[in-house]
Amino acid sequence: MLEIKFIRENIDLVRTKLEERGDAIDLGRFVAMDRKRRDILQEVETLRSERNSVSKEIGARKKNGQDASDIIARMGTVSTRIKELDDALKETEAQLGELTMTIPNIPHESVVRGTGDDDNPVVREWGEKPRFDFDPKAHWDIGEDLNILDFAAGAKITGARFTLYRGAGALLERALVNFMLDLHTTRHGYTEVFTPFMVNSDSMTGTGQLPKFEEDLFKVAGTDYYLIPTAEVPVTNIHRDDILDEKDLPLSYVAYSACFRAEAGSYGKDTRGLIRQHQFNKVEMVKFTKPEESYDQLEKLTANAEEILEKLGIHFRTVSLCTGDLGFSSAKTYDLEAWMPGQDAYREISSCSNFEAFQARRAGIRFRRGESGKIEYVHTLNGSGLAVGRTVVAVLENYQQKDGSVLIPEALKPYMNGIDRIARK
């Protein structure tokens, strides 16, 4: 959410920036609603002020045994009018709020203009594509041949886009989770948290999933609860409506969670394999920072995610999303794309974003400056560190051998109970 005052005072800038994102928002309607709200507010507050002072006089008169019936009658009509205006105000504020909630964030000045992922500049590459003296297989074939991924069982138990991991496959998933968490907590200074996997609608609104993206979520029938699409939601909402101490910033959290996404609108896309699942595991990093240091922290957070891939020895590139490819809440995003030989493609494995104060405003997350005592919104950031299922894909496809087995990356061996190669039994 952008600050209403900011939109009001920078209407042309906002319009231009939203056009760069490819978003058509009716800012004329915003201006009209905002004007209407303030007009009503002024009138109702004037009446309330009158009522307050007259009510005091009524009290004073009654105390002295004087008659007050004349002004009581007059205030009766004033109160009726206040009630009418209150209703109108509530209606207007609800509409204005709804409109404001659907306006996306403004891209940072360093974000290049573009319309889609073809325009995303590559800012870094690490490693190189592995060479195979055979035709590398896709992970779904590797996984099924090794009997560690069972897509049919997942489909039977639940449905499409659910997968059963078995034996060394299940262990690999768990090993990656622990490897990532350990690196971020012991080397990168993150505090591990473990959160609920369902959250209420206030939390979803705070991070921007609601009200605009409800169709992407799974809702628990008969409740106000939703399955989280990412740990970003519960972790960011840890501090909803908090006023933090400046000396505690930046706060850095890391959380493992299962993630649930409805994937509405992606029918027919990535239907095979682990790439696009309704349920997947992710290790997520979240930071709360002072405004002036959030972009430094974005670089650090991105580097923290990159280090996982480096330690695993997986070739990747880092792209900076252009204005047209940026997510709703984000001011700037780096995507890490891991090389997947079985698919002959780079695939997104992490997304690291600075939301600036966009989420903090929605969620009421602020901090007090030590010097001035002033209260300001924090900046929130998050990034996958990493998407675990896709990391399994990357390991299987990059470390596959001619005989169909898969070597375990050196960094992962301490987590694999002595297994250094997954082979067909």
Next chain:
RNA sequence: GGAGAGAUGGCUGAGUGGCCGAAAGCGAUCGCCUGCUAAGCGAUUGUACGCCCCAAAAGGUGUACCGGGGGUUCGAAUCCCCCUCUCUCCGCCA
């Protein structure tokens, strides 16, 4: 699932219709005092929104907020209704 108790400012805790944005204490900040520390004295100590002023900040002013929502009343922290959460006991349960 059943029965009961509770939710007030950074914290503790008073407050059953007007004098309450809210006593008192604690904490915090600033100042004074004191060889240092401790103690003591004084002042300050919420947030949001609107309007005025303004380049901006500061300032002035109004309104709202005592878990959330609705109602009664000229007037609600206080009375009534609904909801949420917390705690205690019983039942059930991984």
